[in-house]
Structures are given as C-alpha cells and as structure tokens.
Amino acid sequence: MSETDTVVEARRQMEICNACRYCEGYCAVFPAMAMRREFTGADLTHLANLCHGCKGCYHACQYAPPHAFGINIPQTFATLRAESYAEFAWPAGMGGLFERNGTLVTAVAVLAPVLALLLTMALADPATLYTAQSGVGAFFRVVPYWLIITLAGGSFGFALLAMGQGARRYWRGTAQKPITSPAPVAEAAFDILTLRNLGGGGHGCNDVDDSFSATKRWLHQAMFGGFMLCFAATTTGAIFHHFLGWKSPHAFLSLPVQLGFWGGIGMLIGTTGLLWLKTVTDPVPVAKKLLGGEYAMLGLLWLIAASGLLLLGLRHTGAMGVLLALHLGLVIGFFLVMPYSKMVHGIYRGLALLRHAQEKRAA
Ligand code: SF4
Ligand code: SF4
Structure with missing residues (x-):
C-alpha cells in the first residue's frame, strides 16, 4: 500500500490507540491492533478493512475532536479503505x-x-x-x-x-x-x-x-x-x-x-x-x-x-x-x-x- 497522507494519519492514530486500548472490546480492529507494535501500510490497510464503520470508538473516545489529538478512526479508516479499493483495483488503471x-x-x-x-x-x-x-x-x-x-x-x-x-x-x-x-x-x-x-x-x-x-x-x-x-x-x-x-x-x-x-x-x-x-x-x-x-x-x-x-x-x-x-x-x-x-x-x-x-x- 502506498505511503499516502491517509496512511501516515492512520498510523499516528493507531499508535495513540495502541497506548490507550480503551476500545478493545468494541470490534476486531482493536485486538488486531494490539497484536502489533508497528504499523506498516499493509497492516493499516488490513485494519481499515476490518473496521465496519460502527462509530463506537469515535463516540467513546476522550481524544476525539475537538481534542488536540483529533482521533477519528471511522473517518480515517473509511478514507483509507477507499484508497485501498483504488490501489488494488483490476485492471490497475481503473482505480x-x-x-x-x-x-x-x-x-x-x-x-x-x-x-x-x-x-x-x-x-x-x-x-x-x-x-x-x-x-x-x-x-x-x-x-x-x-x-x-x-x-x-x-x-x-x-x-x-x-x-x-x-x-x-x-x-x-x-x-x-x-x-x-x-x-x-x-x-x-x-x-x-x-x-x-x-x-x-x-x-x-x-x-x-x-x-x-x-x-x-x-x-x-x-x-x-x-x-x-x-x-x-x-x-x-x-x-x-x-x-x-x-x-x-x-x-x-x-x-x-x-x-x-x-x-x-x-x-x-x-x-x-x-x-x-x-x-x-x-x-x-x-x-x-x-x-x-x-x-x-x-x-x-x-x-x-x-x-x-x-x-x-x-x-x-x-x-x-x-x-x-x-x-x-x-x-x-x-x-x-x-x-x-x-x-x-x-x-x-x-x-x-x-x-x-x-x-x-x-x-
Ligand atoms: S479510539 Fe480513543 S478511546 Fe478508543 S482506543 Fe483509540 S484513543 Fe483510546
Ligand atoms: S468504527 Fe471501526 S474501529 Fe471503531 S469500533 Fe467501529 S468497527 Fe471498530
């Protein structure tokens, strides 16, 4: 997966979540996140596609906007998912x-x-x-x-x-x-x-x-x-x-x-x-x-x-x-x-x- 701005932003947010881990029981994303210490583009693409966009973590998050950390996992992962659809589309030019x-x-x-x-x-x-x-x-x-x-x-x-x-x-x-x-x-x-x-x-x-x-x-x-x-x-x-x-x-x-x-x-x-x-x-x-x-x-x-x-x-x-x-x-x-x-x-x-x-x- 290309190192886009969205990948960089998703990595920043996942590193904060991995220190916090408050949302561990919400969905499969957080247990999958906890198995990792570093987040490659491939890892983040996997986590983004694992997210079902239920917004549970956003409404539970003490670091969600307007907090300076600006944690907004559903929005960031939705954007990253769309980028992954384009990246893996076939034939390649159709992305x-x-x-x-x-x-x-x-x-x-x-x-x-x-x-x-x-x-x-x-x-x-x-x-x-x-x-x-x-x-x-x-x-x-x-x-x-x-x-x-x-x-x-x-x-x-x-x-x-x-x-x-x-x-x-x-x-x-x-x-x-x-x-x-x-x-x-x-x-x-x-x-x-x-x-x-x-x-x-x-x-x-x-x-x-x-x-x-x-x-x-x-x-x-x-x-x-x-x-x-x-x-x-x-x-x-x-x-x-x-x-x-x-x-x-x-x-x-x-x-x-x-x-x-x-x-x-x-x-x-x-x-x-x-x-x-x-x-x-x-x-x-x-x-x-x-x-x-x-x-x-x-x-x-x-x-x-x-x-x-x-x-x-x-x-x-x-x-x-x-x-x-x-x-x-x-x-x-x-x-x-x-x-x-x-x-x-x-x-x-x-x-x-x-x-x-x-x-x-x-x-
Ligand atoms: S979304 Fe917020 S509350 Fe949930 S794990 Fe991440 S930083 Fe913690
Ligand atoms: S929005 Fe995505 S990451 Fe957040 S709790 Fe729902 S499924 Fe999990």
Missing part, C-alpha cells in the same frame, strides 16, 4: 474510477437503462414494447434471450473477474499467508453473515449519535439478504429454463418469483433505511468525500429493486416491455460498475476478517 465515484455510478444508473431501451427498440418490433405480452416466452419477445444472456452474463462475468483479481491483489498486498485450515474460513464466514462487528461488543452501534442501536446492522442484513435472494431467484430461473424446460414468466407462487419478490422487498427496505440513516447521522465521523459514491450505489440498488418489483406487478400489461428494458439496463450497469464502487467492501472486509481469524490462531 481512478474511485475518484468522483458518485458521478460515475449516477452516470451509469442513468445511461445504462436508456441504452438498453434504445437497443431494445432497435432490435425488436417497437410495437412489442407497448403491447401486453402473455404466455411462455413473453419476456423474450421484447428482449431476445440471446441478448439478455450475452449482456447480463458478459457484464456479470467481467465483474466476477475484476473483483476476483482485486481480491487476489489485496490478499497479496496485505497478508500473503496461505490458508491451511478450514477453521479461520468458517469463523470469517460467520462474522460476515452475522455482521458481528457491527454489534459494538454487544450493545449495538452508534448509528446516529452517541446512543446505541442495531438499526444499521438490521438494515444492512435486509439489503444483503434481499440481494442474495434476488441472486438465488435468477439462478433458480436459469435452472428452470435450461434443465427443466420451464420457461418464464413463472407463476407468482413459483420458487424464482417468490425469491425475487421477497429479495426485492428486502433490498427496498434495506436501501431506503440506509439512505435515511446517512442523512441523519452525525457527520463528523464520516468521510464526506465518499458520501456521493455511497448515496449513488444505494440509489442504484433501490432502483433495481423497485423496477424489478414494478415489472413483476405489471408484467401482464403493456408497460412490461419498457420496464423490462429499464430493469435489465440497471442490472447490467450495476454489474459493470460493481468492481469500481463501494460494493467491493464486502470482499475486502471478508478477506480482512479471514486474516484476523488466522492471526488469532497464530498468536
């Missing part, structure tokens, strides 16, 4: 997309559905866009199946490749330790799925101010769970199509539609709540430079969920064609921008939790 990330994600959220709509109008009989379609293959009379597979599959494949390469570069840049046992993997998976580090050591996070709550944790779970259900819906639909010969549209009570419906509801609740939390939270422990990208990504996820649910509700009407093209455009745009957005935090944080689980066993 610059993390600058002005809000503009990038917003532009994709606007342009991708418009392009999808224009492409659909160019390839299909325009009348099918406005005429109610029914029966087997109704969706594919509007957008050809081969086009959906090519664009959605291609963009998703690219996202997986870029994020996989980013993860490899991150691991080599911060850990370099081979995984020799399943136990740390299981512990990291448990911590990821339960968001244990957003628990503030048991009493919850400081979501808004110095009072404790589990709101952010539950909203994040709703969004993450909803996202995974939508992914399961798409996978189930593909299995139905290719292996069972059951073509969409499926009945409302069928497995893919139920997974997608409840997944969309979870994403809507989670993104709406997280957007609201951002507007009411204390702004001091927040990295303001990153807010644009975070708002834009939550907005894009909200639009994907809302357009998916609207498509489900209106799929037997003449609005289906336009809604399908817009929804597909949003999904494809999301896949393309995913490796260069806040979405990579899940991968790097997961790897940081894995490294922490390894370190605890080696200590």
